[in-house]
Amino acid sequence: MVELEEIEPGRWRVRKVRPTAARSSLPIPYVISDTMDATEQVDGKFYTSKRKFREVGRALGLVEVGNEKFKPKQRTSSTATEKQKRRDAVKMAIAKTKAGHRP
Numbered sequence: 001m002v003e004l005e006e007i008e009p010g011r012w013r014v015r016k017v018r019p020t021a022a023r024s025s026l027p028i029p030y031v032i033s034d035t036m037d038a039t040e041q042v043d044g045k046f047y048t049s050k051r052k053f054r055e056v057g058r059a060l061g062l063v064e065v066g067n068e069k070f071k072p073k074q075r076t077s078s079t080a081t082e083k084q085k086r087r088d089a090v091k092m093a094i095a096k097t098k099a100g101h102r103p
Contacts, residue, residue, distance in 0.1 A: 002015070041060075
């Protein structure tokens with residue numbers, strides 16, 4: 001935050017005001033804890049560590065929702081002939097419209 005402060009009549013100075021209050025009541029607000037409530041994994045055991053819970057899930061072949069990695073999508077008509085067909089179709093449509101053809 002910035003404030004203007006008058007030093008003497010007609011002379012001003014910009015003073016930066018630093019917030020004194022903490023952004024959070026937590027000592028380190030941007031650190032995510034590894035602990036969690038005891039949760040059962042499909043192996044029948046309860047885990048209180050997120051890391052161990054995820055490790056066991058990955059070992060069993062499970063995918064955590066939100067962390068899966070999708071294969072990149074590929075266009076089915078990415079070949080040069082398909083592109084040329086699209087261009088020809090657009091040119092034909094423009095020519096018909098200019099000639100006065102209305103569907």
